[in-house]
Every structure is written in C-alpha cells, then in structure tokens.
Amino acid sequence: MVGGTMTSMKYARWMFIAAVLSSPFWHAERAHSAVAESAATTKSANVSVPGNQKWFDTGMDVNAGDKLHITAKGTVTMGQNAAITPAGAPRGWVDTLRPLMVPSAGRGALVGRIGNSDAATPFVVGADGSVTAPVAGRLYLGINQDVTQAPDGKYEVHIDRVVATSAAGSQAKYNFQPLFAELNQKLPYRISDKPENGNPGDLVNFVLVGTQEQVTKAFKSAGWLQADKTNKDAVVSALLATLQKDPYMTVPMSILYLFGRPQDFGFERTDPVLVAAQRHHFRIWDAPFSTPQQMLWAGAGTHDIGIEKDQRSANAITHKIDQEVDKERDFIAATLQQAGWVQAMEYMTRPNPLTETKTATGGTIKSDGRVLVIVLNKTQQ
Secondary structure, eight states, rough: HHHHHHHHHHHHHHHHHHHHSSHHHHHHHHHHHHHHHHHHHHHEEEEETTTSSSSSSEEEEEOOOEEEEEEEEEOOEOOOEEEEEETOOOOOGGGGGGOSSSSSSSSTOOEEEEOOOOOOOOOOOOOOEOOOOOOOOEEEEEEEEEETOOOOEEEEEEEEEOOSSSSSOOOOOOOHHHHHHHHHHHSSSEEEESSOOEEEEEEEOOOEEHHHHHHHHHHTTTTTTEOOSSSSHHHHHHHHHHTOOOOOOOOEEEEOTTTTTEOEEEEEEEOOTTTTEEEEEEEEEOOOOOOOOOOOOEEEEEEEEEEEEOOOOOOOEEEOOBBBBBBHHHHHHHHHHHTTOOOEEEEEESSSSOOOOEOOOEEEEOOOOOEEEEEEEESSS
C-alpha cells in the first residue's frame, strides 16, 4: 500500500511538471527571459555632439569586441561651407594641407575614437556607421576639424551598442625569459649611420614578435603610415595623394643601419602640415636570428620635434628629436594596445643599459635603458 502511494505521488509530481512546462505562462516567462537577456547585451544612447569641443565624452564605456552602430543627423557650418552633414563636406585641394582629426575624411564628418589618449586612432563614423571596438574604454565623438576652423552647430547622434559575448583584449600569458636571454646576447644596443664603422645613433628600444603581415596590419590599424623608401616613391605617392585630394604624409626617412643593412620599414604619424619637421616615427629591421616559428623585428623609435644643426657637417641640418626617447617607445606600444593588437608585452632590462648618450648627429638621448618587447596578436581583437 505504501509502495502504491509513493508511485501515485511520483506520477502526480511529473504530471504537475508537465502541465507547468506546457502552460502559456511558462512559455511567456521563457520569452520574457530571452528578451531580458538580449536587452542586457544591448545599450543605446542619444547625445548631442557640439562643434566647439574637439572630442565629446559620450558617457558610454565599451569593451573590446563590442559592436557599435552610430547614426547622426543635423548640420554645421565651417567657414564658407554651410549645411555640412555628418557625412562631411566634399574634399577640396586645400584639404590636402589641413591637419584634420581624420585627414582622409571630409571636413565636418562625424568621427570617433575609443579613449581620450593621443595614442588612440580616430575613425570615421559619418551619417551611418558601424565599428567594432578594438579595445576597452570610453567612446568619444567629434566633428572632423583642424585648429584653424571649429564647426558652428551640433549633430544629434544615436548610438546602439551590442555587447561582446566574451571578453576580449586581455593580455595572454607569455614566457618572455627565453626570448630575453636570446635578445641580450644578439640584439645590438644602437643603430648606425653607415653599414660599417659608422657613428652610433638611436637606441634600439623595442622589439616586435610577429610576422610581416601582422606587423604591417597592426601599424596600419594603429594609425601609422608606412614611409616611402625612395624619393621616386615619394613623387609617385604625392601625385596620387594630390589627385585623390588626400594629404601626403609618407615622407621618406633617412637610411640608417642595423645588422649591417638599411631598415626594412619606416613608419610615421603626423599632421600634413608638420610632417617635414615634426613627426612620431620609427624604423624596424627583420632580425637575422628570426625563425619561421618566431619572427623578430628590432625597432628604434624617436619623436622629431624640429630642426637643428647636424654636427657631422658644417652647413648641414637634421631633425631634432625629443631627448626623452622612452616616451616614443611607450607611445608606439600604446598605439598598438589602443588598436587591439597586443597579445603581451614586457620591458627587458639589459646588462649594461645606456641611459644617456648622443645621436649620430650630436643630439642628446636620455633613457631608462630598457627595451620593450611586444608580442602581436595573430589577428586584431
């Protein structure tokens, strides 16, 4: 009898569960839960982006991998150009000389960036744009302008953010010690102005771990331009840029040497008007001890801040660099981080660090003597 009662109770319990699962109330609750889950991953905001503020804080924080859909409407006036929309004004010849926030975009276009650092790479939004956040940070929006002409007016902007389903952008663990041991044995401390017996120059202050494709993609994403290698290349690039009404900013760099040969690539970041005298720039060399499993690039980065006398020759001039060269080393790394290309990085202290010396042209160099080793992601995060 007791056994029959227990069997009846179990049967009644399963009948109750089945009734609940089949009820409209249960399905309504599940639908409500799914909607709530979707709402938790989607955020929206409406903001007014004024023309008299270079970068406007939207108040929206994003994570690496978040997808943003941004639409804008309204008009602004810039000089003689009235009724400019968020898509931006058509580019003219004078725009090739304007140091705009995004030089390749039209004046007045809606632009954005993640984070309020100069290392962040601005991107074009326009009237209707989508972007995947490469790194976590605050979303800033602005109206594409230069220092001579602030827009009069504002844009009304709507932002939809779809939150990434998994966290991205965190640095992976990497065992640097075997690489540090190899670099301390094989990596020169400085570059030179001649293949052999030249004047010692800039410090080798960073190393990249990644393929050539990773390197070129990473720096392009981070807002760096690959410098023309020859004057002939420069003429062609300048002509094409002018025809397309784009600024020419890939000015060739002087040839310097490491491992007995010229740089493989030079990269620069600057404004169109200042490129001849002031620019962030660096040179990189494919290290001869690279392997197919671990490609290594040695780099020397400095920040040109003006022109000075070249002490190697009586009447020659050269670029003057910011003597605190560690700032450029760290700026290069920050741009790669902001673009979501850094898997891991760590400073290497050398056995006999150089903390103060002279460039090949006689300028002063000051440093903490460390080399920053940066491991690139296989793809942008």
